[in-house]
Amino acid sequence: MLDRDISRxxxxxxxxxxxxxxxxVPLLGACDASSDGDSSGDGKTVTLTVMYKNNELTxxxxxxxxxxxxxxxISFIEFDETRLNAMLASNEPPDFVRAPAVGSAxxxxxxxxxxxxxxxxxxxxxxxxxxxxxxxxxxWDGKVTGQGPYYGITKDWSQDATLWYNRxxxxxxxxxxxxxxxPISYDELLEIAKKLTKKSxxxxxxxxxxVEWAWGMSAPIFMMILQQxxxxxxxxxxxxxxxxxxxxxxxxxxxxFGQAGVGPTTLDPAPDGADLSLFLAKRMAIxxxxxxxxxxxxxxxxxxKNSVAMAPAPxxxxxxxSPTYVxxxxxxxxxxxxxxxxxxxxxxxxxxxxxxxxAKSGWGLPGLKSQLSLLPQELPYQKQAYQTTQAxxxxxxxxxxxxxxxxGGWLPVLDKHITRAIKKEITVDAACxxxxxxxxxxxxxxKDQIR
Amino acid sequence: MEAERARRGRRRWxxxxxxxxxxxxxxxxxxxxxxxxxPLGYALLVSFTNFNGRNSRWRWVGMRNYTELVRxxxxxxxxxxxxxxxxxxxxxxxxxxxxLAVLLNRRLKAVGLFRTIFFLPSVVPVVAMAIMWKLxxxxxxxxxxxxxxxxxxxxxxxxxxxxxxYALIILTLWGLGGGMVIMLAALQSVPVELEEAAVVxxxxxxxxxxxxxxxxxSPVIFFQVVTGVIASFQxxxxxxxxxxxxxxxxxxxxxxxxxxxxxxxxxxFFNNNRYGFGSAMLWVFFLVILAITLVVQRSSRLWVHYQVxxxxxx
Numbered sequence: 065m066l067d068r069d070i071s072r073x074x075x076x077x078x079x080x081x082x083x084x085x086x087x088x089v090p091l092l093g094a095c096d097a098s099s100d101g102d103s104s105g106d107g108k109t110v111t112l113t114v115m116y117k118n119n120e121l122t123x124x125x126x127x128x129x130x131x132x133x134x135x136x137x138i139s140f141i142e143f144d145e146t147r148l149n150a151m152l153a154s155n156e157p158p159d160f161v162r163a164p165a166v167g168s169a170x171x172x173x174x175x176x177x178x179x180x181x182x183x184x185x186x187x188x189x190x191x192x193x194x195x196x197x198x199x200x201x202x203x204w205d206g207k208v209t210g211q212g213p214y215y216g217i218t219k220d221w222s223q224d225a226t227l228w229y230n231r232x233x234x235x236x237x238x239x240x241x242x243x244x245x246x247p248i249s250y251d252e253l254l255e256i257a258k259k260l261t262k263k264s265x266x267x268x269x270x271x272x273x274x275v276e277w278a279w280g281m282s283a284p285i286f287m288m289i290l291q292q293x294x295x296x297x298x299x300x301x302x303x304x305x306x307x308x309x310x311x312x313x314x315x316x317x318x319x320x321f322g323q324a325g326v327g328p329t330t331l332d333p334a335p336d337g338a339d340l341s342l343f344l345a346k347r348m349a350i351x352x353x354x355x356x357x358x359x360x361x362x363x364x365x366x367x368x369k370n371s372v373a374m375a376p377a378p379x380x381x382x383x384x385x386s387p388t389y390v391x392x393x394x395x396x397x398x399x400x401x402x403x404x405x406x407x408x409x410x411x412x413x414x415x416x417x418x419x420x421x422x423a424k425s426g427w428g429l430p431g432l433k434s435q436l437s438l439l440p441q442e443l444p445y446q447k448q449a450y451q452t453t454q455a456x457x458x459x460x461x462x463x464x465x466x467x468x469x470x471x472g473g474w475l476p477v478l479d480k481h482i483t484r485a486i487k488k489e490i491t492v493d494a495a496c497x498x499x500x501x502x503x504x505x506x507x508x509x510x511k512d513q514i515r
Numbered sequence: 516m517e518a519e520r521a522r523r524g525r526r527r528w529x530x531x532x533x534x535x536x537x538x539x540x541x542x543x544x545x546x547x548x549x550x551x552x553x554p555l556g557y558a559l560l561v562s563f564t565n566f567n568g569r570n571s572r573w574r575w576v577g578m579r580n581y582t583e584l585v586r587x588x589x590x591x592x593x594x595x596x597x598x599x600x601x602x603x604x605x606x607x608x609x610x611x612x613x614x615l616a617v618l619l620n621r622r623l624k625a626v627g628l629f630r631t632i633f634f635l636p637s638v639v640p641v642v643a644m645a646i647m648w649k650l651x652x653x654x655x656x657x658x659x660x661x662x663x664x665x666x667x668x669x670x671x672x673x674x675x676x677x678x679x680x681y682a683l684i685i686l687t688l689w690g691l692g693g694g695m696v697i698m699l700a701a702l703q704s705v706p707v708e709l710e711e712a713a714v715v716x717x718x719x720x721x722x723x724x725x726x727x728x729x730x731x732x733s734p735v736i737f738f739q740v741v742t743g744v745i746a747s748f749q750x751x752x753x754x755x756x757x758x759x760x761x762x763x764x765x766x767x768x769x770x771x772x773x774x775x776x777x778x779x780x781x782x783x784f785f786n787n788n789r790y791g792f793g794s795a796m797l798w799v800f801f802l803v804i805l806a807i808t809l810v811v812q813r814s815s816r817l818w819v820h821y822q823v824x825x826x827x828x829x
Binding site for chain 2: 145406
C-alpha cells in the first residue's frame with residue numbers, strides 16, 4: 065500500500081522539511097544563476113548586463129553595438145531603481161547602469177561606482193577635454209563633487225531653469241514677450257505671471273507660469289540660493305541651513321508663487337502632474353524647463369511651433385547661474401564583472417551614433433563639446449533656442465550634491481512645509497526652520513548609513 | 516483521559532492518506548514559506564540594521580529603529596489617519612454592501628442586470644479606477660465639479676487637503692459591490708422557513724431582519740469586517756494614484772490627509788532609503804493589525820452566531 069497513515073508529528077516534520085526545501089530552492093537557484101554569469105566570460109563571448117531605459121538605449125542601438133563588437137552580447141534590463149538597489153546590495157550589479165550626474169555623490173561616496181579616469185586617459189573617443197562641464201557633477205574626490213575622478217559620463221542634459229513661453233498668450237495679455245537674451249528676475253517673473261493668469265468662477269483658464277512643481281523644488285531653490293551668493297550645505301555636506309536670508313528669500317518666492325495661484329502646485333495640481341499638456345493646450349503661458357523641452361514641439365502644430373520661444377533662466381541675485389538639475393548618463397558599478405566591455409559600450413553610447421542621434425533630435429544638450437554643433441536649427445524656434453542656449457552655457461554652474469541624501473528626499477519635506485506656509489498655517493520663518501530640522505535629521509541618518 | 520484525547524487527535528489526523536495530503540498542502544506551504552515567512556523574517560532582520568537598500572556595508576543598530584519610530588511625529592500622524600480611514604470605511608463598506616444586497620435580494624425585473632452593474636466597479640482594476648476618479652475629481656475639468664456647478668456649488672479642489680481624504684473614501688466605497696455579492700450569497704442561504712416562522716409569530720419586517728436575518732449572516736459580516744480592516748490598513752495604491760505626480764510610485768506629493776501609514780512606509784523605503792526603519796515600521800504595523808484582528812475576533816463571541824450542525828459534531 066503506497067498511501068500510509070499520517071501522524072501529527074510526521075505532518076509537522078514533513079511541513080518543516082517542505083518549508084526548508086522551499087527556502088533552499090531559491091538559494092540553490094541563485095548559486096546556479098551566479099555560475100551562469102561567470103561562464104559567459106569564457107574569453108569568447110562576454111555577456112554584458114545593462115540596466116537602462118529602452119527608449120534611450122534602443123534595440124537598434126544594441127544590435128548595432130553587438131554587430132560592431134562581436135565578442136560582446138548585451139543582456140538588457142529595463143531601468144528599475146528598486147531592482148538596481150537589490151543588485152547593488154547583493155554585490156551582483158549590472159555592468160552598465162543609467163545614472164544621474166547631480167545625485168551621483170551618494171553612490172560615489174559609498175564606493176558603488178568605478179572611477180573612469182583610467183579609461184578616459186586611454187580613450188581616443190571619450191576624452192576629458194571634450195566633456196561638457198555638466199560631467200563635473202559626476203566627479204567626487206571623497207569630500208565634494210566637481211573634483212577628483214569621474215564616476216560617470218553624461219548622456220544629455222539641459223540647463224533646467226530656462227523658460228519656454230507662448231508668445232501668442234503674451235500678445236493676448238498685451239504684455240511684451242520675455243527677452244531671449246537677458247534674464248528676468250524672479251520677482252519680475254512672478255509679476256508677469258500674475259498678469260498672464262486668467263481665472264473665472266474659481267477655475268483657472270490660463271496659468272501664467274509653471275515651475276514643474278511635482279518634479280521637485282530642491283534644485284531650483286538651491287539655484288536661487290547660489291545666485292544670491294549663499295550656500296546650501298556646510299563644508300562637509302552634513303548639514304543644511306534653510307533659515308539663512310538667501311534660503312528664506314527663495315522659499316518666500318515659492319510661497320508667494322503658491323499664494324498668487326499663477327501656476328500648478330500641490331494645492332492646485334496639474335491634471336497629469338506636469339506642465340506640458342497645459343502648455344500645449346495654450347493654458348500655460350510660461351513653463352520653466354530646460355532646452356530638452358523643445359523636442360516636444362517638433363511634431364506639434366505650426367501654430368505652436370511659431371509661438372514658442374526660449375528665454376534664459378531667471379535670477380534671484382547678482383550671480384547668474386543656470387545649472388542642470390539632473391544630467392542623466394551612465395556609470396559602471398564598482399563590482400561590475402565586465403568593466404572593459406562596459407567601457408566599450410560607454411564609448412559607443414556617449415560618443416558614437418546614439419549620441420549623435422540624440423544631439424540632432426534636440427531632446428537635450430550633448431555631453432560632449434564636439435557635438436554641440438549637431439543641435440537642430442532648421443525650425444525658427446529651434447534656431448532661437450540654439451542661440452539662447454549658446455549664450456546660457458557660460459553660466460552653467462553646478463548644484464551642490466550631498467552624498468547623504470538625494471533630491472527625492474528633499475521634495476516631500478519642502479512640499480509639506482511650503483504648502484503649509486502657502487495656506488498660512490505657518491509663517492515662512494517657521495517653514496524654513498522646520499525644513500532645516502527635518503533635512504538635517506535625514507542628512508544625519510544618511511551619514512550614519514554610509515559611515 | 517489523556518490517552519483518550521491523544522487517541523482522538525491521532526484518529527483525526529490519520530483520516531488522510533499522507534501522499535495526497537502532502538500534495539494538496541505543498542503549494543500553500545511553499546507559498547507561505549517563500550512569500551510570507553521568508554519576507555517576514557528578512558524584514559525583521561533588516562529592522563535591526565541601518566541598511567539603505569543599496570550598500571551591503573550595513574550594521575546592526577539594535578532597537579534604535581523601533582525607539583525612533585514611536586517618537587516620530589510623521590509616523591504617529593500617519594497611523595492615526597489610517598485608523599480614522601479604517602474606522603470610517605469599514606463600517607460603510609459592510610453596511611453599504613449589506614444594504615445593496617438586501618435591495619437586490621428581491622424578485623425584481625432585471626435584478627441580474629442591477630447586480631451586475633453594482634458588482635462591476637469591484638472588478639475594474641484599481642489603477643484604472645483611481646485614474647478615472649482622478650479625472651472625475653479634477654477641479655477645473657472634472658465632471659463632479661461640473662455637476663456641482665449646476666447647483667451653484669464649488670468648484671471644489673477635491674484632490675488637495677483636506678478634501679483628498681473624502682475623495683479617497685468615495686473612491687474606496689465605489690468598490691463595495693464585491694462585499695455586496697458576498698452578502699447576497701449569505702442572504703440567500705438564510706432558510707426561508709425561519710423568516711416565515713418569525714412572520715407567523717407576528718414579527719415586523721425590520722424585526723425579522725434584525726433578529727433572524729442578521730444573526731444568521733453574522734459569520735459573513737464578521738468575515739467582511741476582518742478582511743475589510745486588514746485591507747483598509749494596508750491601502751497604498753489609491754493614495755499614490757490620486758496624488759499629483761507623473762511618476763509611477765512617486766510618494767512625494769501625496770497630500771497630508773491621505774498620507775496613510777503604508778504611504779509613510781513607502782516614503783521611508785524609497786524616498787529616504789531607510790530600509791531598516793521602514794522594515795521596523797512594517798513589523799510594528801503587522802503587530803498592530805494582528806492585535807486589532809484579535810480584538811475583533813474576541814468581540815465576535817458577543818455578536819456572531821454560528822449554526823451548529825449537531826449531527827456533524829457527533
